[in-house]
Amino acid sequence: MILPWLILIPFIGGLLCWLGERFGSTLPRWIALLTMSLELALGLWLWSQGNYSFAPQPGADPTWALEFQHTWIARFGISVHLALDGLSLLMILLTGLLGVLSVLCSWKEIQRHVGFFHLNLMWILGGVVGVFLAIDLFMFFFFWEMMLVPMYFLIALWGHSSSDGKKTRIYAATKFFIFTQASGLIMLVAILGLVLVNFNSTGVITFSYAELLKTKMSLTTEYILMLGFFIAFAVKLPVVPFHSWLPDAHAQAPTAGSVDLAGILLKTAAYGLLRFALPLFPNASAEFAPIAMTLGLIGIFYGAFLAFAQTDIKRLIAFSSVSHMGFVLIGIYSGSQLALQGAVMQMLAHGVSAAALFILSGQLYERLHTRDMREMGGLWSKIAYLPAISLFFAAASLGLPGTGNFVGEFLILMGSFASFPWVTAIATTGLVFGSVYSLIMIHRAYFGPSKSDAVLAGMDARELIMVLGLAVLLVFIGVYPQPFLDTSAATMHGVQQWLGTAFTQLASAR
Amino acid sequence: MEFTIQHFIALAPLLITSLTVVVVMLAIAWRRNHSQTFLLSVAGLNLALLSIFPALKVAPLAVTPLLMMDNFAYLYIGLILASTLACVTLAHAYLGEGGTGYPGNREELYLLMLLAATGGIVLVSAQHLAGLFIGLELLSVPVYGLVAYAFFNKRSLEAGIKYMVLSAAGSAFLLFGMALLYAEAGSLSFSGIGHALAATGVPAPLAQLGLGMMFVGLAFKLSLVPFHLWTPDVYEGAPAPVAAFLATASKVAVFAVMVRLFQITPSATTGVMSDVLSVIAIASILFGNLLALTQNNLKRLLGYSSIAHFGYLLIALVASKGMAMEAIGVYLITYVLTSLGAFGVITLMSSPYKGRDADALYEYRGLFWRRPYLTAVMTVMMLSLAGIPLTAGFIGKFYIIATGVEAHQWWLVGSLILGSAIGVFYYLRVMVTLYLVEPKLHRHDAPLNWEQKAGGVMLLAVSVMVFFLGVYPQPMLELVQRATLGLVG
Secondary structure (H helix, E strand, C coil): CHHHHHHHHHHHHHHHHHHHHHHCCHHHHHHHHHHHHHHHHHHHHHHHHCCCCCCCCCCCCCCCCEEEEEEEEHHHCEEEEEEECHHHHHHHHHHHHHHHHHHHHCCCCCCCCHHHHHHHHHHHHHHHHHHHHECEHHHHHHHHHHCHHHHHHHHHHHCCCCCCCCCCHHHHHHHHHHHHHHHHHHHHHHHHHHHHHHHHHHCCCCCEHHHHCCCCCCHHHHHHHHHHHHHHHHHHCCCHHHCCHHHHHHHHCCHHHHHHHHHHHHHHHHHHHHHHHHHHCHHHHHHHHHHHHHHHHHHHHHHHHHHHHCCEHHHHHHHHHHHHHHHHHHHHHHCCHHHHHHHHHHHHHHHHHHHHHHHHHHHHHHHHCCCEHHHCCCCCCCCCCHHHHHHHHHHHHCCCCCCHHHHHHHHHHHHHHCCCHHHHHHHHHHHHHHHHHHHHHHHHHHCCCCCCCCCCCCCCHHHHHHHHHHHHHHHHHHHCCHHHHHHHHHHHHHHHHHHHHHHHHHHHHC | CCCCHHHHHHHHHHHHHHHHHHHHHHHHHHCCCHHHHHHHHHHHHHHHHHCHHHHHHHCCEEECCCEEECHHHHHHHHHHHHHHHHHHHHHHHHHCCCCCCCCCCCCHHHHHHHHHHHHHHHHHHECEHHHHHHHHHHHHHHHHHHHCCCCCCHHHHHHHHHHHHHHHHHHHHHHHHHHHHHHHHCCCEHHHHHHHHHHCCCCCHHHHHHHHHHHHHHHHHHCCCCCCCCHHHHHHHCCHHHHHHHHHHHHHHHHHHHHHHHHHCHHHHCCHHHHHHHHHHHHHHHHHHHHHCCCCEHHHHHHHHHHHHHHHHHHHHHHCCCCHHHHHHHHHHHHHHHHHHHHHHHHHHHCCCCCCCCCEHHHHCCHHHCCHHHHHHHHHHHHHHHCCCCCHHHHHHHHHHHHHHHCCCHHHHHHHHHHHHHHHHHHHHHHHHHHCCCCCCCCCCCCCCCCCCHHHHHHHHHHHHHHHHHHCCHHHHHHHHHCCCCCCC
């Protein structure tokens, strides 16, 4: 029964926040903080209790560390079917952690309609947890679409317009919504196609993951259905031709929105690929792998180049996410256990480092009221701690050894080198560009001549604790990643089996 | 044929509604009183709704060759009666009490609405072209009066005349089509036509032309592209509760009879007709959504969006097998609930009547910070129209996509995806407007105690229903699954 509560807690907490607004604007913040702390604590408790050697493997019915099932819509064989394995647990921990942080980082930033803001924030997190737990395809889609609405409100109502004032926050929010909603509908068509293919051969309508894994279909059908899933995930990840919503949404969103977007929402796409696209369509995915990896490569370089050219600090970080997700895409489609593990580490580490960078730029914005780096400069000596901590996270973002990002990128590159040497070699050069844009961000913002003489406030305890906590966590992942690797090992082993078999078959067929 | 008590029980919803019309008319003649007329109408409609339960026990039963009282008919009768009830409740709030509100005679609006509902009931149970025509005219003629009810308002009058002229043109097409079809098939009953057409394999050109012209006539009422030109003007000009009636009860009835016609004569949708239907569906989806994009008038916007929604429904009609019937039932239920909610908010914003309706988008700016409940209702309705999960609209759209995928209608499914991507844009625009804060807020408020009034309670109930059916649609699905067509005995 603990799994439905993991989803319900944020939803109920959100409603309480809204109701709590009438008793002052501080109460919703505390309720939200308590809700997310509870979520995180539950996650940690599950981590200490559960046995994460259970995960879906090919050839047998999926096994899970925890499972919950209840009939929902009998007409279509849809049930409330939730399950937890190592991968979903790690993602839920990340969600809980970033949830706490996004409440904390909006403590001062959000002053209007506090209750309604936290309602939206909590509902996004609830929807994301639902995505990470649902293994009924209808339910997965349900949460996938549902979380768009509160995110839309978050950007449209509490966002900022762009530095040059050309793009409004409503423009960004609408763009985000239309991109993800339309691609989601394509995924719905693919889900229904899969269900009907399964129905034609077995005579049972079901949306259950375990049943659909056994679907027999021709390679052409498989390929088309796989593309339906891939497009939805590619928009959210984002993969380069579908990325244009991301910089706008990031730049215009309030800090908490950016933290959730970069930290968690992008991860739902990678999670979807690992959980659904690869196991459901292994043969088509194996055939598609070279294309996906090429797209990943394009993403790495395109993201890096565009990040370098940005003047808006949040857009810069947004484009760096595109670049980092390129590595994740390569890791996912390489079909090696090591690279898959690396992709998970990269997801965690990027979640933490991108969240930290967004929080820091949010703090800069609160002091300077601009995100334009041309109006910054020379801040190193003017704000206590903040520049140094930014430097640390910029270094983490470029993959400095000792941070989690290094572990992720290293494992991805090492794992995929054996089967895709050229892709790996080219991707490695992308790391150089990563250093370029990370350091230029620091250089433009904190060094050089100072633009004004005004003295800026130093960081207070709340701000320090948030980013220092993240820094400690990132170093911990970088130095001792074993507990995380152990947790996701079984799941990644399963995915590797699916894809590995398909790769072998593909190779023998040629 | 001999009428037994069974036949009377089967006809009870129709008889009670007709009786209510007579009673209301006599009551108005005896003593003009707004509340009394309202209460009589509501009581009659509720009785008619309740009489569906005993009637279900004797279904399916053919009453005269004209009407077929089966589960299918009762589902849509229920839907029509419920939406009429909602519209009547809204109208009561809209016309206002005592000195404020609508200056003319208020009572006849109920009379006309009840008459139109009677026509709708006849229409959904028609299994004969004569029944179809009687039902359609009984539905349309009172609506001319309803649309022009605020006749001292230029727009309302214009809308009424426009609707009348175009509707009459549509009826002419329908009649001509019927004549051609009769010439070919030699029968006016749906099943007779079905047998005659099936006997020849591919329908003869004359029969196809007849069916095509009949479809044109019905498409006028459903405002499918390219027969949609009247829609935005009529929606804008009609008083808000009438627009709600037009969007719900009237369209449901016409669509239901079309479904029955095409299901009983399946060869009607083969050959050229199938292609024509597909093209009209795609055109309706795309044009409806594209034209809605730039509207700043909420009623016009909803008018255009209704064009698109009936385009989605046509997808299920084109698929016409498998889940199609269920999909149509589910979609119509969700659409009716959603439209009632959306028009209900507009009605309450414009209540009591003060010359013009509050239908410009700017009047809704920042509504959330003044009328949170009303805004919550509108938000749920917009999300439901856009088909976002947690609302009933999502279940409807899910069904339509499932039907399209099942029938391999890839072009139609593709245009649905494109259409709803466009649709999201304007629904979101309306939704976010409700929450925007402007420094110089244009104050235009619903009456303070709107929740306490019948209309407000009804609206809250509708939005709870939309939410509930979106989360737990199982009861609705079971209901619709049972609504099968009765075969002619």
